[in-house]
Amino acid sequence: MIPSIMSCLGSFTILLLLACWTIAEPVQYCRFGHRTQDASVDFCLGLTTHYNATSNDHDLYLSVQVTRASALGWTAVGTGSMMAGSLMFIIYGDPFSDSKLPPTVSIRTIDGHRQPHVLSSADTGEADLRILQAEWVPGATGGDDISVAKTAVVCYSCEKWPGMPISAKTRSQPWIWAWNNKQKFENYSEDVHLKVHSYHATDGGWGRFYVDMTRSIDQDSSVPSPPPIKPGVAELGASEIPGGWSWMDSIVHVHGWVMAAAFLAVFPAGVIVMRSGSPKSFQLHWILQILASILLLVGVAIGLIRAHKLDSFHHWIGIIVAICSLVQIVLGWRHHVLFVQIRRRQWASYGHIWLGRVSLLLGWTNIITGLLLTGRSFSWIAIALGLVAADAAVLAGWIWVSAHRHKQRPQSEESPLYALQSMRDDYFAVAADDDDESETRFSRDESEPVAISKKDTE
Numbered sequence: 266m267i268p269s270i271m272s273c274l275g276s277f278t279i280l281l282l283l284a285c286w287t288i289a290e291p292v293q294y295c296r297f298g299h300r301t302q303d304a305s306v307d308f309c310l311g312l313t314t315h316y317n318a319t320s321n322d323h324d325l326y327l328s329v330q331v332t333r334a335s336a337l338g339w340t341a342v343g344t345g346s347m348m349a350g351s352l353m354f355i356i357y358g359d360p361f362s363d364s365k366l367p368p369t370v371s372i373r374t375i376d377g378h379r380q381p382h383v384l385s386s387a388d389t390g391e392a393d394l395r396i397l398q399a400e401w402v403p404g405a406t407g408g409d410d411i412s413v414a415k416t417a418v419v420c421y422s423c424e425k426w427p428g429m430p431i432s433a434k435t436r437s438q439p440w441i442w443a444w445n446n447k448q449k450f451e452n453y454s455e456d457v458h459l460k461v462h463s464y465h466a467t468d469g470g471w472g473r474f475y476v477d478m479t480r481s482i483d484q485d486s487s488v489p490s491p492p493p494i495k496p497g498v499a500e501l502g503a504s505e506i507p508g509g510w511s512w513m514d515s516i517v518h519v520h521g522w523v524m525a526a527a528f529l530a531v532f533p534a535g536v537i538v539m540r541s542g543s544p545k546s547f548q549l550h551w552i553l554q555i556l557a558s559i560l561l562l563v564g565v566a567i568g569l570i571r572a573h574k575l576d577s578f579h580h581w582i583g584i585i586v587a588i589c590s591l592v593q594i595v596l597g598w599r600h601h602v603l604f605v606q607i608r609r610r611q612w613a614s615y616g617h618i619w620l621g622r623v624s625l626l627l628g629w630t631n632i633i634t635g636l637l638l639t640g641r642s643f644s645w646i647a648i649a650l651g652l653v654a655a656d657a658a659v660l661a662g663w664i665w666v667s668a669h670r671h672k673q674r675p676q677s678e679e680s681p682l683y684a685l686q687s688m689r690d691d692y693f694a695v696a697a698d699d700d701d702e703s704e705t706r707f708s709r710d711e712s713e714p715v716a717i718s719k720k721d722t723e
């Protein structure tokens with residue numbers, strides 16, 4: 266029965282993988298000015314590029330969201346590393362006016378450090394631009410004081426833009442942003458006069474960032490559309506340092522792999538050996554669980570370095586699990602010492618067992634929330650879900666099998682089992698076999714001496 270469940274899960278996972286292999290990873294760059302004390306620029310740019318077989322070119326889909334607390338000023342993003350030759354998307358408008366005018370998306374360019382002008386067909390060359398969306402949406406906080414301009418634009422054959430080069434195949438496409446937060450507009454027409462941003466990047470008036478355009482390519486043959494913005498994620502395949510995502514991403518990867526190793530391999534293995542029936546089971550158990558805890562703490566340390574602030578479920582669950590793993594060590598040790606004395610499970614045993622189960626579930630949950638947080642594609646999430654399901658099935662199966670083994674084995678032949686092991690039986694309710702015999706069964710405890718002598722010498 267167990268093997269068939271497993272193979273079912275396996276093929277399901279593989280099918281899911283094939284089904285979503287083609288989904289593009291998102292590319293996104295955001296600055297969250299309203300989260301800081303003195304509000305600074307606040308926008309999100311999401312990108313998808315799509316190969317257009319008709320034109321034999323790449324079409325670039327942009328989602329730009331600008332969070333506003335007033336009608337003053339403008340916010341812009343542009344291609345290229347400088348103003349000259351940049352394809353600029355400038356967004357302004359009054360989110361709180363009674364006229365309910367949508368935000369203006371003014372697409373402009375310029376050849377130097379001057380006021381950009383609205384594009385003419387002479388400027389665009391063979392590229393072609395359309396505004397797909399422009400609307401005000403109340404801020405996520407629900408307050409009346411914040412509104413988000415949600416806009417989307419498509420740039421057909423965008424690599425044909427005659428200004429600063431735009432390429433769907435570059436690993437490091439420079440972009441600029443700029444911001445004015447003081448200008449009072451007479452009207453919000455697309456060619457309205459714009460006042461300059463602050464001159465220095467250090468004043469928060471403008472900045473550069475770099476995007477891995479290759480990651481934005483959408484291989485999916487279905488109708489292309491602007492990418493959804495992942496809320497709360499500052500950089501996906503984007504960085505203020507050219508190529509910066511590669512090492513930033515690799516740090517996140519190390520974090521993810523370390524956590525996955527701990528929760529999908531080492532912690533479960535520690536549970537499995539506990540019930541292996543081997544005389545070394547207890548020793549193996551604590552060695553594996555300590556190893557997994559070290560992995561976990563290393564992973565949390567990397568996560569803390571990566572996270573600038575603790576502001577999601579993933580962070581909170583992670584920290585709770587890290588604390589749990591420390592408590593687990595204390596409880597496990599406490600259980601052991603008390604057990605050796607009174608040969609019975611006690612508060613520490615129950616605590617250790619239940620906290621262990623909860624931690625494992627939380628850890629699995631956090632693998633999924635972590636992948637969601639980093640905006641990994643559906644295929645990664647499918648792999649993770651498959652592995653979690655496989656882990657759960659293997660653990661449940663193993664416990665079921667070992668519980669049966671106990672039942673059939675005469676008591677005298679039993680290898681010295683450990684108290685926790687019997688606890689695990691009743692949890693999964695597949696083996697309520699050892700409750701009544703627990704006192705006698707643990708009267709011999711040869712699996713312990715290693716640990717006892719270790720503790721005794723301390």
Ligand code: HEM
Nearest residue numbers: 517518521524568569572580583584586631632635636639
């Ligand atoms: C049980 C503990 C945890 C598990 C299982 C876990 C797992 C993961 C996974 C699988 C990822 C995705 C990695 C990737 O995409 O390559 C991730 C991302 C991340 N995790 Fe954790 N994590 C845990 C705890 C923490 C803690 C305590 C923090 C920090 C407070 C943290 C911060 C982060 C951050 C910042 C990211 C990346 C998000 C981003 O780059 O925007 N994690 N985590």
Ligand SMILES: *[C@@H]1O[C@H](CO)[C@@H](O)[C@H](O)[C@H]1NC(C)=O
Nearest residue numbers: 317318319320324421422489
């Ligand atoms: C391909 O590009 C043309 C304009 O160059 C556009 O009209 C058409 O919709 C595009 N095809 C797809 C599938 O987006």
Ligand SMILES: *[C@@H]1O[C@H](CO)[C@@H](O)[C@H](O)[C@H]1NC(C)=O
Nearest residue numbers: 451452453454456457458459
């Ligand atoms: C909007 O204001 C500008 C001045 O910035 C003016 O030149 C223009 O004519 C106005 N447009 C409309 C439609 O009122």
